[in-house]
Amino acid sequence: MTKEEFLKKLSDCVVDMEEDSVVNIVKEYIQAGYDPQEGMLDGLVDGMKRASVLFDEEEYYIPELLVCADAMNNGIEEFRKYLPEAKKDDNQGRIVLAVVQGDTHDIGKDLVKIMLETYGYRVVDVGRDVSSEKIVAAVIEENADMIALSALMTTTMQEMKKVIELAEKKGIRKQVKIIIGGAPVSQNFSNSIGADGYSSSAIGAVRLVETLLKTT
Known part of the structure; x- marks a missing residue:
């Protein structure tokens, strides 16, 4: 898949409440060499924004929105494994x-x-x-x-x-x-x-x- 196709798939995983399969998509995305931060923002977070619109339109309710959030969080936790190790410096802020x-x-x-x-x-x-x-x-x-x-x-x-x-x-x-x-x-x-x-x-x-x- 192209990067755009991966991002759409990540977004769809959140909207479609695929809290288990999203982890595998993240792994495939990373294996393809794409940026994890972009995957989080333009993939997972995009999906949560779409889910929020469905909630506002009363197509989704609180239970659905919570499962969407679980799917996004599962994906984010997997992405975090591939982010640069943070070196926390109190002097930085x-x-x-x-x-x-x-x-x-x-x-x-x-x-x-x-x-x-x-x-x-x-x-x-x-x-x-x-x-x-x-x-x-x-x-x-x-x-x-x-x-x-x-x-x-x-x-x-x-x-x-x-x-x-x-x-x-x-x-x-x-x-x-x-x-x-x-x-x-x-x-x-x-x-x-x-x-x-x-x-x-x-x-x-x-x-x-x-x-x-x-x-x-």
Whole structure:
């Protein structure tokens, strides 16, 4: 198969909930000499986006979406075996990563974590549905350089602003960069709440982190 055919097959595995066969497709993709990061982003993540559209259109429901997520995660775990070994360097940057309170959608967060770790950043993942108090406490405890926040629902976006406000209240805002991402989030929203940056993709988040931490 061509690379494009492989990517389509990986995407289809997620949409069609083929949580077992996706691993074999990943192995064949790698054996053909194609890039694992591209396979994750343009194959597996593409499939999850397609599944999310089906969910929005009420063709898929929560049970189907969960199996699609399992298929994507199985594929990502297999791809991780072929990514360069991450050499975590605290001097390069320590990042607290979280999905904000009220939001349990962590697929994007998990992918950002994989990408950041692949590029050598030390990531402190505090999970999903996390309060602003817990996020800021983790920043203080870990002496982090950055907070990366995710939200996938318009109803939870304002939680990002609460994190920024609490960081200011605790007196750490000037010492830590704060970036945001997620489907409903935009650059305009980032500007409006006083975040330091916004990215619409996992690889974009890596580039944003690199740029912001170089300026500190």
